[in-house]
Amino acid sequence: MSPESKKLFNILILGVSFMFIFTAFQTCGNIAQTVITNLNNTEFHGSGYTSMSIIYGVFSASNLISPSVVAIVGPQLSMVISGVFYSLYIAVFIQPSTWAFYTVSVFIGIAAAVLWTAQGNCLTVNSDENSIGRNSGIFWALLQSSLFFGNLYIYFAWQGKTHISESDRRTVFIALTVISLVGTVLFFLIRKQEDTKTPEEEDSTNELQGDKLHKPNKKYPLQLAMILLICSLELTFFTGVYGTCIGAVNRFGNEGKSLIGLSGIFIGVGEVLGGGIFGLVSKKNHFGRNPVVMLGIIVHFIAFYLIFFNIPNDAPIAPMEGTDYVAYMIPSKEVAILCSFLLGLGDSCFNTQLLSILGFLYSEDSAPAFAIFKFVQSICAAVAYFYSNYFLLQWQLLIMVVVGFFGTVTFFVVEWEAAAFVARGSDYSSI
Secondary structure, three states: OOHHHHHHHHHHHHHHHHHHHHHHHHHHHHHHHHHHHOOOOOOOOOOHHHHHHHHHHHHHHHOOOHHHHHHHHOHHHHHHHHHHHHHHHHHHHHOOOHHHHHHHHHHHHHHHHHHHHHHHHHHHHOOOOOOHHHHHHHHHHHHHOHHHHHHHHHHHHOOOOOOOOHHHHHHHHHHHHHHHHHHHHHHHHOOOOOOOOOHHHHHHHHHHHHHHHOHHHHHHHHHHHHHHHHHHHHHHHHHHHHHHHHHHEHHHHHHHHHHHHHHHHHHHHHHHHHHHHHHHHHHHOOOOOHHHHHHHHHHHHHHHHHHHHHOOOOHHHOOOOOEOOOOOOOOOHHHHHHHHHHHHHHHHHHHHHHHHHHHHHOOOOHHHHHHHHHHHHHHHHHHHHHHOOOOOHHHHHHHHHHHHHHHHHHHHHHHHHHHHHHOOOOOHHHO
16 A cells, blocks of 8 residues: 555544544434433433533643653554543443533543544644645544434434433433444544655755744633634534424424434534535645635524524523423524534534644644644633533623634734745645
């Protein structure tokens, strides 16, 4: 197998492994709050929102040590160990207890930091400036196809149910635990990349590229922080909040709970469609990343507008009985699912371009760079999950609109500066 074929094989295995793990984890996150509100066990007092807030809070702090862990243990074994903890978190829902739920939330926060730092390193090592855009798109499409399978099962299994029984819960989470473990084992198939450059060639390359790759990078962490806010807030919204909102709308009738699964499927359709398209056209894109990011923010603004009119304001914090309130239109299932698709498509616009620009700008030191950005992103997600316990829907949407606008403008500035800086020595527009 040629070096390029080996790299592409590694990207595919990386994407498929994440697809299995996050088929389990994202489905778990999508239904966690709904499952918890349906628990008959009066001794359980956990909150899905609070759990996710703990995860992302620990995640942010753990990013300070994750580059060292990945450097010592290696990216492959780091991802394997992290995958085991993801599986353990999902398994807790088989027989929930409050102390175990929150304890494992802490451990998975640490595991997530290591997993995503190792993923960024693996993606960068197996890419170059000509393939980073394609590989980012391939990875993102495979990762987000995870939204199909678990949510498809939820849609059919929970159709017509107004209450989730203990048997329903155990069946779902046993299956999700096994799926997560399969993805963890697949990490062992990733092949180690060997450095084919001699020390003299490496020194020469560093001299030629030193100015291009290292000098401008010092200011990029601050400039890219705003675009990370978009990704983190919207990740929080469509993985944990929006599905809960749909399930809480009593006007959707007996289909309300099954619509959570259908919503997740259409988020996945948008994610995979966006990842596939942007990965395939990256080589032919002569306008850089800004048009894709602009498309993402427009799509999300349309989605936020429709959600504001379609979903009642108290849906994120509604009790187990749901909400009978109406927003500014009679709640429409079709509009709710359309918004799910738009959320997924817009998110793929942001994340594929963010992965691409990070892999390009920090090709020489990828693990610390990805750790720093995940640190910023996870802090924002922790805050977002915390306020999701208390804020009405209109305020959550307003926050995302404001942050989305300023984050997009900031990303444009970074793209323009990077393109201008490397124009003399790199065909940047083809990245």
